[in-house]
Amino acid sequence: MRLRIILLIVAIILGVIAVVAVVSYISSIRTSVEEEVEKVEVLVAAQNIPKETPVETIIAADAVTTEAIPRKYLADGVLTTLDNYEGYVTAAPVNKGEQITSTKFVKPEQ
Structure with missing residues (x-):
């Protein structure tokens, strides 16, 4: 049971990191496109x-x-x-x- 909770917490942390990385990437693309336009x-x-x-x-x-x-x-x-x-x-x-x-x-x- 304890192992499942630890795995769940690790999965949530990795999910949050992935979301932050995607948002950061999209923001940088938007900035470069706005500069071009x-x-x-x-x-x-x-x-x-x-x-x-x-x-x-x-x-x-x-x-x-x-x-x-x-x-x-x-x-x-x-x-x-x-x-x-x-x-x-x-x-x-x-x-x-x-x-x-x-x-x-x-x-x-x-």
């Missing part, structure tokens, strides 16, 4: 933008829009606003749907 609002070309187009023209023509992109798919130097680029022009053509990055703009030659 985390989205950031960035600027994306709403239309094709020719080379040497001034930023002011781009803004006036609504040539860019914001789009939520998963963080792991963001281009290096992607922009969330054009506020600091007044007086700049596009360095090369920008295709519709392309993420707007800081390398797309240069100061115009005088």
Whole structure:
């Protein structure tokens, strides 16, 4: 009888440990999935933008829009606003749907 009680207690303890391990594992998976799916609002070309187009023209023509992109798919130097680029022009053509990055703009030659 005493052996059965000890085995029952050991089984309960092992069951609790198993439940804690499974909950911990599921929590870590959820965290990694949430990080992969985390989205950031960035600027994306709403239309094709020719080379040497001034930023002011781009803004006036609504040539860019914001789009939520998963963080792991963001281009290096992607922009969330054009506020600091007044007086700049596009360095090369920008295709519709392309993420707007800081390398797309240069100061115009005088």
